[in-house]
Amino acid sequence: MNRRKFMQSAVIGATAMTVAPRLAFSQSKLTKNKVRIGIIGGRFGAGFHFHDHPDCIVEAVSDLIPERLQKLKTVYKCDKSYPSLEKLIKDPKIDAVFIATGAPDHARHVIASLKAGKHVLCAVPAAMTLEECDDILNEVKRTGLTYMMAETSVWRQSMISVKKFYKEGAFGNIMSYAAQYNHPGLESLYIENGKKTWRYGLPPMLYPTHCTGFVVGLTKERLTEVTCIGWGDNDPVLRDNQYNNPFWNESALFKTNKGLSFHMEVNWKGALRSAERGEWHGDAMSVVMSHGAGSNTVLVKAGEKIVKDEGGFNVKANTVEQFTIPKWWETDMLPESLRYNSGHEGSHTFITHEFIDSIINDRTPEVDIYQALAMTAPGIVAHQSAIKGGELLKIPSFDK
Template structure:
């Protein structure tokens, strides 16, 4: 069994999830095709070279050159959106309205209004919806969560987390042209750090000041 799905549940499920993967750079970094309950039904990217990369990565022959075409495929149950952050909201809304379950790369949206619209769409469609925050699944986070649930920390009244993500500057330009990441406000993208805390406390962000500090009742700025 692959270590990537060693802790998965219901490995004998009779229905396999047929997923469409959108985004041929980051979207090619995962192992959906290795999970026993998942079939990569189709892939999509606007660029032919990235579509080819996705097809090779997931051994998938079906490819679409646009998301709206992929969403019309009746064989697809769910989509994984690995598209630019500025497109997450509109892509998520389109996918939900097309009747697909959605898994997408962080962040949720670029504005509070986008987040509200996604919440309303999730509630109205009843589809499964998940933000793929990798920090939740890091071994250190898993261990801390286990210790917290076992009460091994005693009474926790404060906690802080830090996530260092060097090297992103190489993604600011491609072929001499700025990408969507260039000029992005850093704290529109705090999910990696915040998730380390909310994952084990179950609390939610209450204020948006820095640095992030968790105290009983929620994350606050201090």
């Protein structure tokens, strides 16, 4: 189809090398060069740690809002600033940029930065339309520059543990997946200085990567089909927004290229626990991530002991045990200067290192353009399905 048309507890130090050996910090791999980076976007962009990476210099910062620009200058101890991305990317000293601007601007900003010869780390999602997905991919291919998406779910401490379980074969045969991204209360960000922000009326499934990352980021499976249902309450926000979106919440059922099911919800409103979580169901073991404050991640292991269930039948009893998530940020997966806790369950220092290290060592970052689009495009099609009342739709592939 044409794209346009369409470890209960781990021995942490040693174990880190078995999870992602290519990420382990090795002084011998590094060159004397340093990546000079520009940071654009003073809200999300101020939550990263490029100034602490041994192979990175924050060359300049930028934000359209003076208060946020000052925050960037303070956080990164950087006096050089520009009033816009367009001016920053003209700086010949800058090798790479971190784009932490509003989601509708990502495609335009990424393409402009690539055209200016800069490597790009971009906040999620990669794009808002399938056409934008295609445009970014074409520009990455044309320039040969590094593109990485800053998806936090891939580097959460719990997800690093799940990667280890998967590599070890602990799940047995994976049978299905589930994920939720609940963020009620975002209405407070819908209006700023009397103007509607990009978040005003944003369709939930156009911000899908905090869920899709739990599948695509683990097995590299592709989501191939989807049916999606939306819920709305005729609120004024849903009657008048730039996206013509009538939904607060959307729930989708995806099929993967391995024939597995993936149930995913993105919810902006309701009596819901805030969560960015996944579940991986196997015939030998399942992992159920915490539902947020007051709950724990658990491992469910297939059992052999025969017990009587509440109906009086003899059944094999599975075991459920709480899982203590290792602090992977304390290990040699990171350079020593980044071994501290950070945002989104420790993911920000990992994202920082992955991007800089991929440039220094001229390698493909874990969430490259193909992974990024495989996490982004399914949500775009899912929203189309919801608008069509749950119609089953095919999801195009952007792979090589």
